[in-house]
Amino acid sequence: MKMGYASTIRVPFGPQHPALKEPENFIFEVDGDIVVGVTPRLGYVHRGAEKAFEIRTYVQNIYLAERVCGICSHAHTTCYVQAVEDILGAQVPPRAKYIRTIIAELERLHSHSLWVGIAAHEVGFDTLFMYTWRDREAIMSLLEEISGNRVHYAMNTIGGVRRDITSEGASKIRSTLDAFEKRTKEYAKIMQTERTFLKRAQGVGILKKQDAIDLGAVGPTLRGSGVKNDVRAGDPYAAYGEIPFEVISHEGCDVLCRTIVRCEEMLQSIDMVRFALDHIPTGDLRVKVPPAVSAGEAVSRVEAPRGELMHYAKSNGTTKVERYKIRSPTLANIPALCKTLIGSHIADIPLILAGIDPCFSCMDRMAFIDSKTNERWIWSMEELKRKTVK
């Protein structure tokens, strides 16, 4: 790759960089304007969550799971309580399942609209960024009204949910969603018709279908490459088995398609919330569960806004968990991300990076590192490059 005088230069992105909203470091080997190598350095937000799970009680772990990630806090708690309920064999009341579904879809709405704003911001389209974040605020307020907090809803508990959605709350949700739907359609139209945005997004960050499957991509990244794969449909949890919906996918394999997938999923989520509100059964919110969990193991999966989230729990009959494992969607998408980044322009890096909707605190949860003293280490991507650049 290196030719004569024009050698490559190394351009660092992060840990503090305007394109990255969370601390993570990527070093790009750049030849002219083309990226020829990527070296991510991870772990700036490692907190050792998996080890921490082992020293807390099951109830305390709900709130720890919630704090693995801010944006998908409900996805993590849902995944956690499902795993524990699975071992316990607890039958969650149907109303609780519906409430979980409604909150999950509202969370997807605000997460995806956040992403639309970020994507616009990454290509310098700040006006759209401001509009989407303004309208996202309505969903955040709605969630605050339902759950008592904008970000950490704390709705889930082992055996059900903690708060009910009242009929007032339901009508509030409906009216907010009516307004939000109009806005979302407008933004979806803008993103698909605005020429300057199309120029930046179309054909950028190509991830072919087979590569996406091989490298284990998940979520909208995978569905933007034409694979119909959604945990909500393939492995229904909560009330998803009873809510009709079609898995959205697009064949374009580029950032634009990931955008379209997310925009359409937002519209679909609105319909799903409406359906759930119409069909929500009455009944109890939760069942009583014992504090100690009998020995057993469970795999729990949830479709977080960013993709497939998996938790594995192994219990030993005490009040504390034996082993807890979290696999967040961002980690699964990193190999695919590196594949798409190589060969792109510097100018396209932010958009491609943002294209997988990275959530680094989710990804970095695994190890234990003091945030103040943690140092950096190089994650040499040599082997990934060998695999991905053929």
Place this chain on the structure above:
Amino acid sequence: MVDGGAEKENCEMTPYEVFQLLVFPGLTLLFVLAFFYEWIDRKFFARLQNRYGPLYTGPFGLFQPVADFVKLLGKEDIVPLACDKLVFALTPIFYFALPLTALFVVPISESTGLIAFEGDLIFVMFIFTMLVVTVFLAGWSSASRFGIIGGVRAALEMLSYEIPLGLAMVGPAIAAGSLSISAIANWQSSHLVWSIFLQPIGFAVLIVGLLAELEFVPFDIPEADTEIVAGWRTEFSGRKLALFKVGRDLELVLASAIVAALYLGGAQALGPIPAIVSFLIKTVIVVLLLTFLRAVFARFRIDQMTAGMWKYLLPIAIFQIVLIQFGIGR
């Protein structure tokens, strides 16, 4: 610097001329205008995005740009070890002085500029080019990856938009038969028609070129914040950054003044409205137009921008000149 140079040329200056140079319509007015136009730009941009914009410093946040400037002056001035110290120190001064110099030849409060001379249009074009050279040097001298990439991008951008920009500025000059900005403005007022109506294509080309010159979205490629942090300005801080900021504001004033002079009839008195007021109205409209345009686009990639400029903007600009040659629009 600037007035010093001017003073040497006209050794026998009357007190009125000194007043003109230093206060009205000279340095003081230009600074006030620079801060005022930055405020307009920020406020209008914010309103387009459904925000407030500057709000607390002074009425409607009018003094926010001044406050920012003063704050930056007091900040620590960090000089990177690896940088080219001399160039690094000089470029902010040049970036600040160049648009100021150019503004003296543009008519502001009367029908001729302060130091207007035949051929000053070429001088302004030269200043526009020099600004980009300064930007390139600033980026290069800072010896930072982001700075260098930003500087190179700025230079590359200039190669693509400079010719259409020049052609768009030459259009009214051909029509007026003079290379003096004041003469072009006077020609428009004496013929009772503005060049924008005669040469609308040229006006559009000029606006696009100025968007690129001012590094506004969609052409803010050299300082694209999500890509290369602050581009060529990354390493500058404190006083130097303050000078760059004022330089950018002065450049905005210069750009709007050039558009007003070449295409909107310049500082001409319209009936009871004095020249300065008509100049202000016209330039504010131009600023609003530039701000609006920067709000509704996404950023281009450098290759897309270069290709677009050569493929579309240049032929359009040439077409306008050809039209003028055939007598249409003069």
Place this chain on the structure above:
Amino acid sequence: MSVVREALRQISRRPATRQYPIEKAKVASGFRGRPLWDMKKCIGCLLCQNTCPSGAIEIVGKGLACEIKYFLDRCIFCAQCAEICPVKAIAMSEEFELAGFDRSKMLYWYKREPQPKP
């Protein structure tokens, strides 16, 4: 071109920004703010101390004579204590402007006699 229309529409609209410190923000009813203890009801059962995920509650003394130390700087406002309390002695208030510079001021000591002192 729909952005242009959208942008033009904004000019006549009131900005969406809330001028927060000047214009007070309202929280929704049911907001989980700082928990308040009603010491008249408290029976000193230790449940809140044991269930708190972040260790923000410390109970000094035993039974009905106990006192409660609440560390605001550790609290994550999950309301698990309010939920688990058998006598409903804990209520979540709507207070949310709780940030501060001094950690030592964030200890609320609920004694048996009336008011908690910060």
Place this chain on the structure above:
Amino acid sequence: MERDNEITQNLQLIFSNKLIEIKNPRMRRIFARVEMGSFKEALPRLISDVKLNHLVTITGTDLGQEIELLYHFTRDGSTVVTVGFKIPKDSPTVKTITDLVPAAILYEREIHEMLGVNFEGHPNLAPLILPEQWPEGIYPLRKDRKFEELREIGSKK
């Protein structure tokens, strides 16, 4: 359920007498425990015959004397098939699966670092998560490491 049964039968067929235990605790969840060493041999057939086309992740667990590795696969994003086997803790070595499943690269490195499992044939087992000056031989997720101890090591300069 039919699909689960089909997968169960397939697994029984592939592993035959190497299969220690197979459970189907609920719909779309299959847990299989196999003998060490038989997994890698069977992997190509798992991918082609059972069509386990997506590796969700690999979980490593410290069981005291042994380390258990669990490979969570899904089939078309639906049924989760967990295939696990135990390896001795004093010589935790296992063959890599990255040659067959490229997606496993990060997961294997994570386990190598957290539990000290050596993946034979893995292209690069350099530290992935822990800091550079993290002492060698200290594996945070092993049960003999206490949280407080790790906190101390982590905060050391």
